Amino acid sequence: MTELRPLDSGFIELEDSDRHISLGIGAVAIISGVAPKRAEFTEALAERLAHNTRLRQRVRRAPLDLVAPVWEDDPNFEVARHIRWAALPEPGDEQTLFELIATELAERLDRDHPLWQCTVVEHLADDRWALIVRAHHSLVDGVSGISLLESFCDLSPEDGPTRKPPQNHETRTAADWFGLAVKGLRMxxxxxxxxxxxxxxxxxxxxxxxxxxxxxxxxxxxxxxxxxxxxxxxxxxxxxxxxxxxxxxxxxxxxxxxxxxxxxxxxxxxxxxxxxxxxxxxxxxxxxxxxxxxxxxxxxxxxxxxxxxxxxxxxxxxxxxxxxxxxxxxxxxxxxxxxxxxxxxxxxxxxxxxxxxxxxxxxxxxxxxxxxxxxxxxxxxxxxxxxxxxxxxxxxxxxxxxxxxxxxxxxxxxxxxxxxxxxxxxxxxxxxxxxxxxxxxxxxxxxxxxxxxxxxxxxxxxxxxxx
CATH class of the missing domain: 3.30.559.30 (Nonribosomal peptide synthetase, condensation domain)
Incomplete structure (x- = not known):
């Protein structure tokens, strides 16, 4: 388990302070052709997530917030839980897509599970489909959010066959009671x-x-x-x-x-x-x-x-x-x-x-x-x-x-x-x-x-x- 950084946990506090807001950051990829089959898409995404620990972790908070929240493995993690499928009604135009994006932005991500979600959007006009990727602001900022979307895309030739999705190698050990006491004395x-x-x-x-x-x-x-x-x-x-x-x-x-x-x-x-x-x-x-x-x-x-x-x-x-x-x-x-x-x-x-x-x-x-x-x-x-x-x-x-x-x-x-x-x-x-x-x-x-x-x-x- 690793602690959330102060700014990361601050976004959770901000969301908790106002029931009207949802702090999910998103990016929408407009893609040519027809969306892949469900099993094919799920299998490919599961392969990428196998190497990315943070996307399989949820936030756990301490009683009374006496210590910082931590990222911990979700014991009930399932890739399929984080994938939605939607089909635009006719005419499947841009305005219809924008209305779906607005609906996605309004919905809060499930705190009981890792704080990210993909929505595959079918029937977009002009032989296209879309992929909406959202993650909570406690998990990503703008730069890392786009990097997350890139990690869901295909490998490029220069990546080679062994590229793995990014890891969170900069982590801090979760505070124990002794560490809390030391911090209290130092404050x-x-x-x-x-x-x-x-x-x-x-x-x-x-x-x-x-x-x-x-x-x-x-x-x-x-x-x-x-x-x-x-x-x-x-x-x-x-x-x-x-x-x-x-x-x-x-x-x-x-x-x-x-x-x-x-x-x-x-x-x-x-x-x-x-x-x-x-x-x-x-x-x-x-x-x-x-x-x-x-x-x-x-x-x-x-x-x-x-x-x-x-x-x-x-x-x-x-x-x-x-x-x-x-x-x-x-x-x-x-x-x-x-x-x-x-x-x-x-x-x-x-x-x-x-x-x-x-x-x-x-x-x-x-x-x-x-x-x-x-x-x-x-x-x-x-x-x-x-x-x-x-x-x-x-x-x-x-x-x-x-x-x-x-x-x-x-x-x-x-x-x-x-x-x-x-x-x-x-x-x-x-x-x-x-x-x-x-x-x-x-x-x-x-x-x-x-x-x-x-x-x-x-x-x-x-x-x-x-x-």
């Missing part, structure tokens, strides 16, 4: 040093979280049901914009998101002022050698999006400046240090503090946008080509919308999750993203025609990731 000394060392860098983040933003319809109570829609764009077009303006893919993504929320607020009759939308942008803290470890390695930035700026190029420039400032502030590293130190303190007071904080409604943040670099190679499932990947993330903490961005091949997909009751106009966000990218591409083309195309290049690996 009076450790806690003050912990506070002093991180308070200065974390102060802006904490202040942003607890300070109410200008009131808007983006933040508020949410219900049980979800809406989902996706937008696709060309990664080559986005890179061209980056080259034209000397910015990153992440800057462009956030500029498109800002354009979308500006459109949404204007459509709702709300003034898009500069202080109205502070957004949560997860930042990956995952080293390269931990790509396949199933846990969370994220920190966060909380910039204001300049939704008050109408000009798309000026808006992009403002976002680039703000993100550069945030990256150099040290807040993300301080937050990561905070999580590391939390792991050295007794679990009970940390868990109780998180639980208490989760019951206080946050009003400082209005949305979430997480950007994940997806697979560079072409994926196949049972020999069939994966045509595209769509990301889908949960909503929580009064955030009525959340946007995940995922690259695959030359595609960049935006998956937008919304609260069913308070976001009936989720398509306005989708249209705003599409138009925001198109405007920037048009400006980049104009610069090329005018001979003012600079040499600065944009890296599609400079992306942030969630959770």
């Amino acid at each position: 009076p000394l450790a806690a003050p040093r912990f506070v002093v060392s991180t308070l200065r860098s974390l102060a802006p983040v904490v202040l942003a979280t607890i300070t109410p933003a200008a009131g808007s319809s983006l933040n508020g109570p949410i219900g049980l049901q979800r809406r989902y829609v996706a937008v696709r764009t060309s990664l080559s077009d986005v890179r061209e914009v980056g080259s034209a303006f000397g910015v990153t893919v992440n800057d462009i993504v956030l500029a498109a998101v800002a354009a979308a929320y500006r459109s949404l607020l204007l459509r709702r009759g709300e003034e898009p002022t500069g202080d109205k939308l502070r957004i949560l942008v997860p930042v990956s803290m995952r080293p390269t050698d931990a790509k396949y470890v199933l846990d969370n390695r994220v920190s966060a930035m909380l910039p204001h999006l300049p939704i008050d700026i109408a000009d798309p190029v000026e808006r992009l420039g403002r976002i680039h400046d703000r993100m550069t400032t945030h990256k150099s502030s040290g807040a993300a590293q301080a937050e990561n240090s905070l999580l590391s130190m939390a792991g050295r303190l007794p679990f009970a007071p940390v868990a109780w503090t998180v639980r208490l904080a989760a019951h206080f409604p946050q009003r400082g943040v209005g949305a979430l946008a997480t950007n994940v670099a997806g697979p560079r190679r072409e994926l196949t499932v049972h020999g069939a080509k994966v045509l595209e990947l769509l990301p889908c993330v949960p909503i929580a903490m009064r955030l009525r919308t959340a946007i995940a961005i995922l690259s695959y091949g030359d595609h960049l997909a935006f998956g937008i999750t919304g609260d069913y009751d308070t976001t009936p106009d989720i398509d306005v966000i989708a249209d705003g993203i599409r138009e925001g990218i198109a405007e920037l591409v048009a400006h980049a083309h104009s610069m090329r025609r005018n001979g003012t195309f600079p040499l600065a290049m944009c890296s599609d690996r400079d992306v942030s990731t969630r959770g």
Whole structure:
């Protein structure tokens, strides 16, 4: 048995604090041809899981949460329990698929068993089928979640015949009563040093979280049901914009998101002022050698999006400046240090503090946008080509919308999750993203025609990731 890391267990506490939320992160593979037969699919998946311990483990919590939850083997593990089969009704179009994805996002994963699930979706129009892979946020973040989906796909030629699915080789022994006592004795000394060392860098983040933003319809109570829609764009077009303006893919993504929320607020009759939308942008803290470890390695930035700026190029420039400032502030590293130190303190007071904080409604943040670099190679499932990947993330903490961005091949997909009751106009966000990218591409083309195309290049690996 191994302990959950502090952030991993924090997502369980967050889900427990609100019956309206389900913290499953998902990715949807759209695949050519006809879905494999049930026995064939189940057998292939079982073979991969035979080498992946974490996917056969469940979470066990201690009485009164006196020690951290642990991963333990599920004595009743069955692969078939984690596979669903669904068939879309006619016409099997994109909208029908999106409704199914929204339903999946609203359902909580079963805590009595390993926290992941596959749904095979048949009868998708144009001779296609889909695979929806969901895992609890306590098990994966954005990067490891996509790695999980990759592990369910076919081997690539360079993998060779002996590739095994990733293992969680970074583990910690579960605390025993002696260890708990040691932590308790150490707490009076450790806690003050912990506070002093991180308070200065974390102060802006904490202040942003607890300070109410200008009131808007983006933040508020949410219900049980979800809406989902996706937008696709060309990664080559986005890179061209980056080259034209000397910015990153992440800057462009956030500029498109800002354009979308500006459109949404204007459509709702709300003034898009500069202080109205502070957004949560997860930042990956995952080293390269931990790509396949199933846990969370994220920190966060909380910039204001300049939704008050109408000009798309000026808006992009403002976002680039703000993100550069945030990256150099040290807040993300301080937050990561905070999580590391939390792991050295007794679990009970940390868990109780998180639980208490989760019951206080946050009003400082209005949305979430997480950007994940997806697979560079072409994926196949049972020999069939994966045509595209769509990301889908949960909503929580009064955030009525959340946007995940995922690259695959030359595609960049935006998956937008919304609260069913308070976001009936989720398509306005989708249209705003599409138009925001198109405007920037048009400006980049104009610069090329005018001979003012600079040499600065944009890296599609400079992306942030969630959770």
